[in-house]
Amino acid sequence: MNVGIIGIGVYLPNKRMTAEEIAEKGNLPIEVVKTKMGLTEKTIAGENDHTVQMAIRAAREAIENAQIDAKEIDVIIYFGEEHKEYPLWTAGIKIQEEVGATSAWAFDIQLRCGTAILAMKLAKSLMVSDGNIRTVLLAGGYRNHDFIDYKNERTRFMFNLGAGGAALILKRDVLENLIYESDIITDGTFSEDVLVPVGGTKQPLTPDLLLQGYYRLDVTDPQGMKRRLEQKSLDNFIKVIRNSLNKSGFDEMELAYIGMLHMKKSAHDFVLKAFNLKEENSIYLSNYGHIGQIDQILSLKLALTENKIQNGDVLALVSAGIGYAWGAITIQWGNKGG
Structure with a gap:
């Protein structure tokens, strides 16, 4: 049985933090930020760029890119961060409501920055094990830069943390972009x-x-x-x-x-x-x-x-x-x- 990617969506905030700003906040030489950390600039969440909202924007783009009706989606997996609009909240169900996936059921998973790979693995496994699952939406958002203290030199390797959202539409029994x-x-x-x-x-x-x-x-x-x-x-x-x-x-x-x-x-x-x-x-x-x-x-x-x-x-x-x-x-x- 084949599972392939039929739609991709990415949302990036307009706001940016430059290497110069990171260097100033972190009391670092600009060359360390540009050369060693490998940063020219990074995305930063704006006022309305909430974690799950960014995932929703990416999900809508992925659905449009896949040229499907949201009602065709059988399962939604939220693979974004736990730092989101509310604690103790199932983000996947919110995404289901916002994109109009009325035939789907939804849940969240978490493996920190490794969660997108886990989500693809899990989605494929679900399709293999359950013949009723044919189309899966994966969507996630991230803005963990909120947790960075640029005065804490112990966390310098995380000064590159940014913000954004992404989504994939996976479908079984296709011949394109096979996972x-x-x-x-x-x-x-x-x-x-x-x-x-x-x-x-x-x-x-x-x-x-x-x-x-x-x-x-x-x-x-x-x-x-x-x-x-x-x-x-x-x-x-x-x-x-x-x-x-x-x-x-x-x-x-x-x-x-x-x-x-x-x-x-x-x-x-x-x-x-x-x-x-x-x-x-x-x-x-x-x-x-x-x-x-x-x-x-x-x-x-x-x-x-x-x-x-x-x-x-x-x-x-x-x-x-x-x-x-x-x-x-x-x-x-x-x-x-x-």
Whole structure:
């Protein structure tokens, strides 16, 4: 049974934060921001750019791009962040209402910045297991830049966090843009390295803690995490891509494009080099920043717009999320029939 992508939508806020502004806020040399962090500018949420609202805007574009009626959608999976309009709220059901998917049922999933890969894997599995599910909408939004304290040097590697929304329409029994197999690795030794220390049951949020600025992302063991990540992270990026390709029946030499999350440029180049690929075989998101689980879909859309992907090309979308999780999924773009 085939599952393919028939629609793509991306929403980006108009507001931007420049490298110069990041450097000033973070008390950093501008060259560190531009060269090491790999940022020219990044997207920032405007007044009405709420997390799920951005997902809804992207979902509407994906439905239009797919040229389907929203009533054809059977399931909606929200893969965006938990930081959204309201806590304890099922975003997928709100998306269902707003796009008019009256025949669908909806739910939310979460794997931090790795959730888009998980959503594609899960959507395909649902279609395989349930013959009544033929069309699935995946939609997510992200604006975790709200949690960044630019005075906290422990979180410098997250100064690239931006904002936006993305969506995909997946359909079974099609011959275009086929989704193959995925691979996901999680490593619990990093499970409490990056977190917001207050606001949960361990340390409920109080006005005093809020005023003191504790309701922000922090890193509990920055040196230890850096040391452990350096030993594992790049190897895991390579591993999940290779495993995904191998499970899908493709040779590494067939890989034509990698849609990656925004990370430091040296790491981005390392992954490309591992597969004998060049800069034109990916897009470095220096003008967007890291929009969490939106990055891979943004990369895919930009590549299609810039004609970097041709009919029959084998693609890998790859992600990493704090916790820590790495994931990749293989897609063959274009019509399988030629």
